[in-house]
Amino acid sequence: MAIPKEFFSPQSVAVIGASRHPGKIGHEILWNFARGFYKGRIFPINPNSEKILGLRCYRSVLNVREKIDLAIIAVKAETVPSVLTECMGKKIPAVIVISGGFSELGPAGKLRENELQKIVAGTNTRLIGPNCVGVFDAKTNVDTLFLSKSRLLRPHAGNISFISQSGAVGTTILDWLAESGIGISKFISYGNQADIDETDLLEFLASDNETKVIAAYIEGLKSGRKFMQIAKKVSGKKQVIFLKAGKTKKGSQAASSHTGSLAGSAEIYSGAFKQTGILEAGNWEELFDFAKAFASQPLPASNRLAVITDGGGFGVLAADEAERQNFELPEPSKKLKLKFKGFPSYASLKNPIDLTGDADAERYKIAVESCLKSDEFDAVLVILLFQVPTLEKSIDETILALSRKYNKTIVACAAGSHYTQQLVRKLEAGGIPVYPTPERAVGALRAMLKYKNFKV
Amino acid sequence: MAIPKEFFSPQSVAVIGASRHPGKIGHEILWNFARGFYKGRIFPINPNSEKILGLRCYRSVLNVREKIDLAIIAVKAETVPSVLTECMGKKIPAVIVISGGFSELGPAGKLRENELQKIVAGTNTRLIGPNCVGVFDAKTNVDTLFLSKSRLLRPHAGNISFISQSGAVGTTILDWLAESGIGISKFISYGNQADIDETDLLEFLASDNETKVIAAYIEGLKSGRKFMQIAKKVSGKKQVIFLKAGKTKKGSQAASSHTGSLAGSAEIYSGAFKQTGILEAGNWEELFDFAKAFASQPLPASNRLAVITDGGGFGVLAADEAERQNFELPEPSKKLKLKFKGFPSYASLKNPIDLTGDADAERYKIAVESCLKSDEFDAVLVILLFQVPTLEKSIDETILALSRKYNKTIVACAAGSHYTQQLVRKLEAGGIPVYPTPERAVGALRAMLKYKNFKV
Structure with missing residues (x-):
């Protein structure tokens, strides 16, 4: 039986074991629905409370007159079978059992878990869990995670x-x-x-x-x-x-x-x-x-990689890892090197292409664009030490614009604290994955290439 | 000849190639001395300026009457030999050449680098560089890095x-x-x-x-x-x-x-x-x-590791990596298990010790302290998912106090964004190294053990 859409886009949810006490799992889950962006109906189920977070409580799902699409169960393990049975009575299509205390505890727990299986067997209800944190859907804001958004x-x-x-x-x-x-x-x-x-x-x-x-x-x-x-x-x-x-x-x-x-x-x-x-x-x-x-990112067509950097040591580390991971780092052709106009004499035009510590956005633009355009490379690894004084704060826009313009694999490497992280976030939000070390960036490229190869 | 202390604790520094233009290397270096916490005298050397950042400029180090302990050279490669020669005339004991354009460029650059070597040979001057960023000393605030502190x-x-x-x-x-x-x-x-x-x-x-x-x-x-x-x-x-x-x-x-x-x-x-x-x-x-x-951290005496976690999956990953790295994860003895008082029935007392997602600081204290005290383990890996609702914000103090009390290796693993990072910083500042993945935490332990073994 297929997984019902009600897990991800329920019109109404019941939180069974809703609690008035912050820190309790049944409170955190309810809070995330009640105070989050979820738009549907919410029914807290708790036989000992009248209201929680301003919402009327019910003794059982059976006391709710409206239809319930999704039930989230966060009660003690011993109580789960009985509240689950009530969910069957209410014909709730989707149930998530957050509670632990089942097969992870060994044979006795396994028996209790079998009980849950028997309860849902042959019904139209499907069950996620037990012993889980459930579902998060970023579009519908269904969020059964019992972890507060402040944490x-x-x-x-x-x-x-x-x-x-x-x-x-x-x-x-x-x-x-x-x-x-x-x-x-x-x-x-x-x-x-x-x-x-x-x-x-x-x-x-x-x-x-x-x-x-x-x-x-x-x-x-x-x-x-x-x-x-x-x-x-x-x-x-x-x-x-x-x-x-x-x-x-x-x-x-x-x-x-x-x-x-x-x-x-x-x-x-x-x-x-x-x-x-x-x-x-x-x-x-x-x-x-x-x-x-x-x-x-698109998968690279093959293994010819251009590494562009403003920090020579990062270039060396990237070259080491690229060779270990069977990438080729072809030296740019004479024709391609002619495109690198206005580069200082101390820049290295081999591969890695080292723009050196006084690089600016224009030098990056020329180097990255030339390599993206050229048929000499299948992927570009851009290493960005944002910290150097000559590199404009707008460098993220330069790189993102190139990434949008060319349909070729591009990944980045940038390492550092708050200043760097600000720019990293902009690149990542714009669709360029960024890694804190050259080795991890090459690792991601390698994974893409591997995937490409077993797709063929 | 030994490295002179003047590199790290100079009473006076000259910045040769000091510039009035923000973003220029010779400006950034001067700025870090003039506006930082450095306490000694500062002499900007620039023949074309009267004053930079409020400091009187000199045409050459030879025009400075006072003694100069450390010279930092940030001029074009071609000019380096002549200003370095002036430093010899001034008998400056410590010189850092930031400028690039030497042996990294091949034979012509190598010749120029040989020239620098000849200039200092047989003198009492020692030279760091060329093609470097120089020295940072956190105690004396000598800081020749041309990277602004805002970045x-x-x-x-x-x-x-x-x-x-x-x-x-x-x-x-x-x-x-x-x-x-x-x-x-x-x-x-x-x-x-x-x-x-x-x-x-x-x-x-x-x-x-x-x-x-x-x-x-x-x-x-x-x-x-x-x-x-x-x-x-x-x-x-x-x-x-x-x-x-x-x-x-x-x-x-x-x-x-x-x-x-x-x-x-x-x-x-x-x-x-x-x-x-x-x-x-x-x-x-x-x-x-x-x-x-x-x-x-002290080096572990041997390879018996206790893993303590509030996230079961992290425990599994740590156990995998520990076994790959030849650690033993002995199950706590019956006697030791008796110390784990008040733990819920669903906590796992094997190794990894899984305190589960409703762990609080007290549960951590009991588990970590018991393992640190016990002679059944040589090191403790504490995995902390700070995000769980029951874990107090003061958990860092709990762990740090235990680390101070017992002289046994302790490393931590914690993963997550801002809330987690706040607590990670407190742990690290207090002397507990924290890693974002169980694998890296085990890797650090393995390195310590390896070192310990080839020291014996």
Whole structure:
């Protein structure tokens, strides 16, 4: 049964376990609906309160006369089966169980989780969780995350969707994306996957028009065979990047205590990803690094890379990493070098092209544009030490205008504190992914090239 | 001849090539002395100006009657030999040549660089550069960096010294350290090393009481044999971490265009570092990551690591990386588990110890203190998702107090935007290194353990 749209665009939501006490999960979730930008009806469910946050409370979803599209359950584990049963009575199509205390605790918890499965089986209700933080949709402002916005930012609407078996891993990536000004379509933390699993979510996102890139953090797959079938189809339509955690013995034991996952062999997973056209991230930083590159940049046609820098050392580090990652750094042809007009004699016109520490926006414009235009390169890595005194504050506009003008892969590297970060945010909001080190920038390019190659 | 102290604590400085035009290198350097916290005399040298920034200008250092301890040269390459000769006439003990246009340009530049060497040879003057950004001393406020403080922060006084052949790589690390609230003793960007080279600097820093950790970015060594002799002695006194750039063919070519360095074989360098007890960083991020761990934490006695987290997924990722890096994650003994009083039934008391998403400071205190006290562990990795609603804002004080109380290695991991970063800065300023991913935190621990092992 398909995942109902009510998870992401409900007209009405019930928060079961709504609390009047700030800091309590049932309070934070209600607050985010009541005080956020969500436009639909909100029904707090709490048998012991009259009103919370100005909203009338109900003893049970069964006491609500209006239709409820989405129920969010945040009560003690023992109480979940009974309130879930009431949701069935109310025929609520979408239910998210935030509560923990299920298969992640071992056999006794597993029994309780089976109970939830039995309750929804054969009904028209689909369930996300238990043991998760649920859903964030940047467009409809559905936000079941129990993390306050003062502590964790939410990204604006964009084209990355992110599914995560871990709430913490998932939400911190939201926080990073928001700070970088990078948008998201849908975020789903699905925890123990008692009903909806990663394959269901993949299938759903494959036909979601607002999703271009799917990033995923998983600990274990529920059904390998189903995953293989669906994933192959999905990766034909969307760019899919997975981070598999629990690949070692210790990591796999931790995954079992965390989401009750059977982690399985690292090799089997890597093989499955390769076969189904999914790009595997090696660690958490890569998942984030790769997703933002895929979200905004075209894949490079081949491996001929131009590196342009105003800091020579960064050029050396980039050249080292580019060679390790099998990029070519061809020296610009004589013809191309003629375009580099007005460059000082101490600038290096090889590759890396070193504009040196007195570069200005015009020198960058000439170098970057010449390389984007030229058929000598398939991608450009622009290293920007914004700190040098001659570089105008408007350099971000220069680079963004070039990126819009040419349909060629461009990524940037910039390192530094507040002054740098301001400009980094502008570049990222404009669609140029920026990395704090040359190595990570080359890593993102490498991921794009790898993906390009197994798409062919 | 030893490096004169005048580079770092001059009573008087001359800025040769001082300029009235903001954005010009000779202006920015003068500005940082004149408007910064430097306490000594300042002599701008410029034959075409009467006054700059309110300071009387001189035609030449020879026109200054007072003694000059340090001269900073920022004029065109062609003019450097003549002004340097004047510095000899004035018997200035310390000269920094910021100007580029020397051996990094090939044979013609190399000839000009030889000229500089001849001018200082046999004199009592020592020279840093050319083609560098010079010196920053956080204690004396000597600051020859031509990067304005509005664009690049300066760290407060601390115990890391950093030498860098690249000005850009070096200064951005200063910017990061400053933002993190981590202090520095001395920073030296030494460029083409016409006179003073990395070995001289190592030797000097070895006997500098304010330096505990020496971090270095190098492209090429000037004299391998001298380096081997000195480095061995230095690593016996200080913790030394090197990043060698230009390890590939392309990187080595770039290094030659950058600082005129002959980069040499990667294997030879790695072997030399190992033999001399120097820890090698694999990339730029590691150089920064490792330096801040060494600066504030004791080395772990062995490889038994406790991972404590409030986000299960982070625990899984940490466990994966710990196993890959040959750490043991022993499960706490029954006796130790008894100390974890009042923990909820859904907390996992294995290792990682998962305090779960409703953890508070008290739960962290009990878990972290029990592990620090216990002889079952040699190091503790504390993963802090500050975003969870139950975790008090004062959690940084809880962790810092424990770190002060026990002399055991502790590193942290925290990921997120502004709210998280506030708390990260407090932890780092208090001496706990914090990493944005579990993998990087484990990487820093691994570096410490490696260092510990080749010290024995």
